[in-house]
Amino acid sequence: IRSKRRRNLPPGPAGLPLIGIFHQVGDTPLHEYFSQLSKEYGPLLYVKLGSRPVLVANSSRTAEEILKTQDLAFCSRPPFLSMSKLSYERFDIAFAPYSAYWREMRKICMLHLLGSARVRTFRPIREDEVSRLVQKLSEQASRGETINMTERITYLTSTLICRMAFGKRYEHGSGESKEFNHIIREFQTAISAFHFTDYFPWLGWLDKVLGKIDHLERVYKKWDLFYQQLLDEHQQPDRPKSMDGDVVDILLQLRKDGSFDIPLDHIKAVLMNVYFASTDTIATTIVWAMTALIKNPSVLKKVQAELRALPMPQNKPLVEEEDIAMAQLPYFNAVIKEVLRLYSTIPLLLPREAIKDCTIDGYEIPAKTLVHVNAWAISKDPELWKDPFEFKPERFMGDERKFTLDLKGTDFGLIPFGSGRRGCPGITMALATLEIVMVNLLYLFDWRLPDGMKKEDIDNDIEPGLTMHKKNPLFLVAKKFV
Numbered sequence: 375i376r377s378k379r380r381r382n383l384p385p386g387p388a389g390l391p392l393i394g395i396f397h398q399v400g401d402t403p404l405h406e407y408f409s410q411l412s413k414e415y416g417p418l419l420y421v422k423l424g425s426r427p428v429l430v431a432n433s434s435r436t437a438e439e440i441l442k443t444q445d446l447a448f449c450s451r452p453p454f455l456s457m458s459k460l461s462y463e464r465f466d467i468a469f470a471p472y473s474a475y476w477r478e479m480r481k482i483c484m485l486h487l488l489g490s491a492r493v494r495t496f497r498p499i500r501e502d503e504v505s506r507l508v509q510k511l512s513e514q515a516s517r518g519e520t521i522n523m524t525e526r527i528t529y530l531t532s533t534l535i536c537r538m539a540f541g542k543r544y545e546h547g548s549g550e551s552k553e554f555n556h557i558i559r560e561f562q563t564a565i566s567a568f569h570f571t572d573y574f575p576w577l578g579w580l581d582k583v584l585g586k587i588d589h590l591e592r593v594y595k596k597w598d599l600f601y602q603q604l605l606d607e608h609q610q611p612d613r614p615k616s617m618d619g620d621v622v623d624i625l626l627q628l629r630k631d632g633s634f635d636i637p638l639d640h641i642k643a644v645l646m647n648v649y650f651a652s653t654d655t656i657a658t659t660i661v662w663a664m665t666a667l668i669k670n671p672s673v674l675k676k677v678q679a680e681l682r683a684l685p686m687p688q689n690k691p692l693v694e695e696e697d698i699a700m701a702q703l704p705y706f707n708a709v710i711k712e713v714l715r716l717y718s719t720i721p722l723l724l725p726r727e728a729i730k731d732c733t734i735d736g737y738e739i740p741a742k743t744l745v746h747v748n749a750w751a752i753s754k755d756p757e758l759w760k761d762p763f764e765f766k767p768e769r770f771m772g773d774e775r776k777f778t779l780d781l782k783g784t785d786f787g788l789i790p791f792g793s794g795r796r797g798c799p800g801i802t803m804a805l806a807t808l809e810i811v812m813v814n815l816l817y818l819f820d821w822r823l824p825d826g827m828k829k830e831d832i833d834n835d836i837e838p839g840l841t842m843h844k845k846n847p848l849f850l851v852a853k854k855f856v
């Protein structure tokens with residue numbers, strides 16, 4: 375009887391039979407499209423994408439309902455085709471369905487890979503890579519060269535994470551580095567590719583006919599080989615002890631101890647998460663930060679003045695993490711928050727799935743509904759944020775409540791790392807990396823636009839995908855300050 379009754383679903387455009395609202399989205403990024411719809415239909419939106427029912431939370435209150443009050447009902451992930459394939463059929467952390475397996479994996483990773491103590495042990499790698507970056511930038515600065523910041527920063531974060539996770543370092547421009555970049559790009563394209571199976575299951579055969587399944591299989595095989603070689607290298611009996619300590623070593627050691635009793639394929643799935651959840655997100659955030667600062671010279675000047683007042687020993691080539699840990703940097707911290715607010719690195723968080731039928735605001739949400747929390751729209755909500763599209767770190771200064779806001783998902787007006795059971799477990803690693811890179815870029819260099827370019831020429835265009843990449847590279851000119 376219940377299934378025959380019309381459910382009291384949240385409001386939203388009716389869409390067409392079979393395709394829902396797919397045809398209406400066009401080129402508008404999904405987070406912006408949902409945000410526009412919510413102006414008409416309210417903060418809780420229900421639409422169909424193909425035959426898939428989708429719930430979108432567009433306000434801090436509805437986000438809190440999903441990520442906190444009813445977190446347990448909404449803490450699974452949908453079984454999308456590419457994510458499933460590339461995560462070893464969801465035996466990772468990020469795309470795994472809610473289960474005892476996922477809880478155990480997440481607990482082990484928090485304890486051994488991503489907690490503050492472990493993040494501290496990777497400090498020498500962070501400082502070494504940042505000092506290599508500083509060296510490169512100094513050379514380019516002395517020649518007055520225009521620097522492709524997007525390329526530099528992407529290489530930095532990729533190299534950093536590769537060393538921490540895999541114990542590998544590829545020299546910029548080397549054959550190995552080019553090959554690695556190539557398979558990274560293939561992975562990124564494959565994971566965010568559109569598949570009919572996900573939204574139009576009855577057209578799933580088209581994925582096969584169009585060669586999409588074969589392509590996915592090829593990308594999967596290449597990465598499987600890469601992880602297998604890593605595992606083999608790490609298990610060589612003659613591997614020097616001095617090389618121990620990367621994520622592969624930690625996971626293999628836990629497996630040997632018996633405290634992490636999982637097949638090697640599942641270790642590969644975790645390695646995938648660690649690399650792909652970190653590199654792109656951190657690089658993108660730094661590129662947007664530099665974009666915002668070059669477009670807002672008074673903010674750039676103010677944050678540099680705060681950093682340059684740090685008591686630094688003479689002739690030290692780098693601001694180290696120790697120098698930052700001891701300092702009070704309220705304006706710098708406000709700049710980081712404002713970047714994450716304005717640019718929302720992962721605008722719709724990672725998609726969730728309702729585990730069971732539940733009710734929000736009196737509306738019925740069926741089990742298996744795909745759930746998006748629109749972090750981008752929430753952090754532009756004019757009721758929470760004055761002049762929401764302006765870059766104003768000052769909004770986080772002073773004695774307002776927002777000053778103490780901590781990014782960990784306790785204040786639902788700003789949730790760049792999500793919140794609740796599935797919130798980002800890598801936040802400590804992310805913030806430590808963002809901090810050391812940004813402090814050094816701003817302390818050690820003055821920045822300007824290439825000759826003939828005005829700040830109005832820098833666009834905010836974005837690349838479609840889970841992460842909100844800046845579409846066009848950012849070019850800047852550096853001058854060494856000290």
Ligand code: HEM
Pocket residue numbers: 467468469480488647648649651652655656659719720723724725789790791792793794795796797798799800801803804
């Ligand atoms: C600026 C950098 C980063 C941003 C903005 C970011 C943001 C996010 C967001 C929004 C989610 C989804 C949260 C949700 O569904 O509520 C997430 C999940 C996740 N992040 Fe991050 N992240 C960053 C860096 C990292 C790093 C450095 C790691 C380390 C490996 C990491 C590992 C993960 C994992 C494993 C998940 C899935 C968690 C789960 O499903 O249980 N992230 N991240």
